[in-house]
Amino acid sequence: MSDWDAGLEDDEAGAVIRTVSRQLKLWREAAGLTQAEFGAAIGYGEELVSSVERGRRIPRPEYLDAADEVLAAGGKIAAMKQDVAELRYPKKVRDVKRLEAEAVEICSYNNSIVDGLLQTREYAQAVIGSRRPPFTVDELERQVAARLARQEIISTATAEPLFSFVLCESTLRRPIGGKMVMRGQLERLLEVARLPNIDLQVLPLGSEENSGLGGPFRLLKLKDGATVALSEAAFISRVFCNPKETTVGDMRYGIIRAQALTPRESLALIDKVLGET
Incomplete structure (x- = not known):
């Protein structure tokens, strides 16, 4: 996920990433999962989950899809993929x-x-x-x-x-x-x-x-x-x-x-x- 490091060079990107990371953390906590448990469930390490929730990494589309499924979000998390994907671009x-x-x-x-x-x-x-x-x-x-x-x-x-x-x-x-x-x-x-x-x-x-x-x-x-x-x-x-x-x-x-x-x-x-x- 090195190409998805959060290069927050502008306010817009920072605002979107903060919103997405906050929502991911709230959904995980509501499900009663630790970062390690959640990472294991979606196939990623605890350190990466932590980086995403702290806004240091931009979650890939497959990360959001897996999170949506594991957290039973009914498409609410997956719906953020387009907004997040745009942040890859300058x-x-x-x-x-x-x-x-x-x-x-x-x-x-x-x-x-x-x-x-x-x-x-x-x-x-x-x-x-x-x-x-x-x-x-x-x-x-x-x-x-x-x-x-x-x-x-x-x-x-x-x-x-x-x-x-x-x-x-x-x-x-x-x-x-x-x-x-x-x-x-x-x-x-x-x-x-x-x-x-x-x-x-x-x-x-x-x-x-x-x-x-x-x-x-x-x-x-x-x-x-x-x-x-x-x-x-x-x-x-x-x-x-x-x-x-x-x-x-x-x-x-x-x-x-x-x-x-x-x-x-x-x-x-x-x-x-x-x-x-």
């Missing part, structure tokens, strides 16, 4: 995931890597693994899991929200992770680009006009009519909510889309690059 990722869940339209421009919502596991591992100084093995897996968890929003069942992605052609030709990883990533792009709620465009390297030289950014248009702009650069991530700033971002994105190839032309280019890889 706060920044949790915040972005919530915003994405509230969006009716998501627009993304990137001139360095494929957008995180479209990345394969192998590509994400290569991108995140290129960080220097590098992440530990556990932290790398945590970051990759967090990125892939955000992709749950791309669902063929609901066809919501609407997505618009513009990728610079350089992101298709930069062999991150090696040729086989890039082949898988290009195939993934061809797959998602055919979904009815996704428009994927490529801004060709040969274009003389490129309004995206300032770097990648995203626009999230929310259900309440507000727009949030996200911009990431080295050492800093920024969120813009001021209408004056988000309007500029909206205008810039519209220009970039106009400079890019059409979705049909973009699919043809991706397929061509895949054939060359």
